[in-house]
Amino acid sequence: MVTFDTFRKMALSFPEATEEPHFEKTSFRVQKKIFATYDEKNKRACIKLSEIDQDVFCSTDRTIIYPIPNKWGRQGWTFIEMKKVHKDLFADALRTAYCEVAPTKLAEQVRQNN
Numbered sequence: 001m002v003t004f005d006t007f008r009k010m011a012l013s014f015p016e017a018t019e020e021p022h023f024e025k026t027s028f029r030v031q032k033k034i035f036a037t038y039d040e041k042n043k044r045a046c047i048k049l050s051e052i053d054q055d056v057f058c059s060t061d062r063t064i065i066y067p068i069p070n071k072w073g074r075q076g077w078t079f080i081e082m083k084k085v086h087k088d089l090f091a092d093a094l095r096t097a098y099c100e101v102a103p104t105k106l107a108e109q110v111r112q113n114n
Helices: 004-012 051-058 087-101 104-113
Strands: 017-022 025-030 033-039 044-048 065-067 077-081
Touching: 004 017, 004 025, 004 033, 004 087, 017 033, 033 087, 044 087, 051 065, 051 077, 051 087, 077 087, 087 104
Parallel strands: none
Antiparallel strands: 017 025, 025 033, 033 044, 044 077, 065 077
């Protein structure tokens, strides 16, 4: 299980990451582009992955991490059940989402520090 406080700390640890409201959710962005959101009501994160990364992460357990079941899911948007996910898996998925959205220079900083 990953708490929202842990999620927030992880997300804001990335270079130039910001926290902003997004409708009824909390979003985490890099240079105004969303890489993750949090739905407090459903205790669920949503992250942006490439198609390949989405397939890889979802293959671990589709009750924990799975594509959004609509056109957004086909674009890489992926749900993560925060009550079920292991911290290490979540950290890896969140880092991957950040690197998917961030400019190359910022993504490279994160990859080098991993």
